[in-house]
Amino acid sequence: MTPTVPDTMNVAALAQLGPADAAFEAVVRPVPRPGPGEFLVKIAACGVCGHDALARRGELAATVGDVLGHEIAGVVVAAGSGDVADWVGRRVALVQRRPCGQCPDCARGATSQCRRGPGFYGDDLPGGYAEYVLADPLNAVRLPDGVADEVAAVASCGIGTGLHALRKARLEAGDVVVITGAGGGVGFNAVRTAKALGLGVIACTGDDAKVASIVEAGADRVLVRPDVAAVRGCARDLDRPRGVDAVIEVTGGPTFATSLRVLRPEGRLVLVGNTVPADLAIAPGLTIVKELQVIGSAHATRADLQEVIDMIDTKRLDPIRPRRLPMSEASTAHAALDERTATGRTVLVP
Ligand SMILES: [Zn+2]
Ligand SMILES: [Zn+2]
CATH class of the missing domain: 3.90.180.10 (Medium-chain alcohol dehydrogenases, catalytic domain)
Known part of the structure; x- marks a missing residue:
């Protein structure tokens, strides 16, 4: 009826x-x-x-x-x-x-x-x-x-944004990704989604108070305001001596320079967030020599949303x-x- x-x-x-x-x-x-x-x-x-x-x-x-x-x-x-x-x-x-x-x-x-x-x-x-x-x-x-309903409402923007970025990074199970801004909504869900996809995750946050919950979300390593050496140390621990396969850059300005420098040769930096708007320095020498890729990522497609809903329904993803x-x-x-x-x-x- x-x-x-x-x-x-x-x-x-x-x-x-x-x-x-x-x-x-x-x-x-x-x-x-x-x-x-x-x-x-x-x-x-x-x-x-x-x-x-x-x-x-x-x-x-x-x-x-x-x-x-x-x-x-x-x-x-x-x-x-x-x-x-x-x-x-x-x-x-x-x-x-x-x-x-x-x-x-x-x-x-x-x-x-x-x-x-x-x-x-x-x-x-x-x-x-x-x-x-x-x-x-x-x-x-x-x-x-x-x-x-309330989970479904945020599935596209709150969760699908991170999945879309992870897809743009062209990662395969076993790859290692850095996620910045991991204490925020998009970053936090991206950590959970990345783990559901079988990725190694180094999560970065500016907020000490968020560390415990990011660990609980499944991140393999959580770093607070890390420098290049700290991220590279974690990458080595996770069997990536030449750097990580990709960075999902959710924060923007404050972390971008570090994010570029922790990538392996041909690594991908996917720029999702611009929470502290700033002109970003791309480090041309580094980008050329290591053949890095900087990729923008906007929002989920219907296919991304369908995948998020399937992951939640089959309990592979458990959003807050x-x-x-x-x-x-x-x-x-x-x-x-x-x-x-x-x-x-x-x-x-x-
Ligand atoms: Zn939104
Ligand atoms: Zn169209």
């Missing part, structure tokens, strides 16, 4: 750009109607992430009145025309960008680079701090019963359950994000 879809819904819209206090207000909006090939998702949970904080502060395209949120899971409650009726009633997790499926980027599978589709929730189209969003089969993955807050507390969730008081991630529940 198809549930009845109301005409209007509650959203937490951006009330002002700037501090988290009173940044969001409850507003009533029309429920969007799915067009051909689209379906309507009733949101069960929407993650709150650093990207949203940038948008709230006015550092991205969002303006007052916009609805943020791109980490969405829910259930399909209505379908437009076309071959999508069988999605109704299914629980889904969504990739944060809706691609077009037809442009040259999509044809190569690089859907995170598509700029012809509906776009990125919260940036290009209304986001998930709401009761409903539109989606389609190009950005939706069906959820098995064993994967909870995000805490749940009602959507009316979006400002509270953002304040916690700004102050870094939240351990793990937060999802808003309509």
Whole structure:
């Protein structure tokens, strides 16, 4: 039976750009109607992430009145025309960008680079701090019963980002990878994902308080603000005397120079994060002589999200359950994000 879809819904819209206090207000909006090939998702949970904080502060395209949120899971409650009726009633997790499926980027599978589709929730189209969003089969993955809504919500951005970067690094089981920023959400999940893929992991963090939890996540070695010698020492211990196979650079500025210098010849530095924005010095001599590769990595594709969901469902990956807050507390969730008081991630529940 198809549930009845109301005409209007509650959203937490951006009330002002700037501090988290009173940044969001409850507003009533029309429920969007799915067009051909689209379906309507009733949101069960929407993650709150650093990207949203940038948008709230006015550092991205969002303006007052916009609805943020791109980490969405829910259930399909209505379908437009076309071959999508069988999605109704299914629980889904969504990739944060809706691609077009037809442009040259999509044809190569690089859907995170598509700029012809509906776009990125919260940036290009209304986001998930709401009761409903539109989606389609190009950005939706069906959820098995064993994967909870709040985990599914953060699976693409919180976990798939790290998996996408590990794929870009072209690693095989037994390879050794350094992951910087391992105490943060993306880095922490990347440690767990890398272990699930059978990699040796040297995790780096700037926060002594995070060491125990990173060890528990499975890292073979955990280093606090290490220099080149310390990382190279760990690499030797893990049978990589010429350096590590890859670095997943989640931090950016403060760690980049070290990351480049701990790579083996033909090693890959995959740049995911830019948490402390800075111009990065690439060390041309080193890069040329050792034939290093520096690779950017944006966000998960649908294939990455499917793999994350499969890994969780088969218990190869055991993510931390995000805490749940009602959507009316979006400002509270953002304040916690700004102050870094939240351990793990937060999802808003309509
Ligand atoms: Zn996110
Ligand atoms: Zn496309």
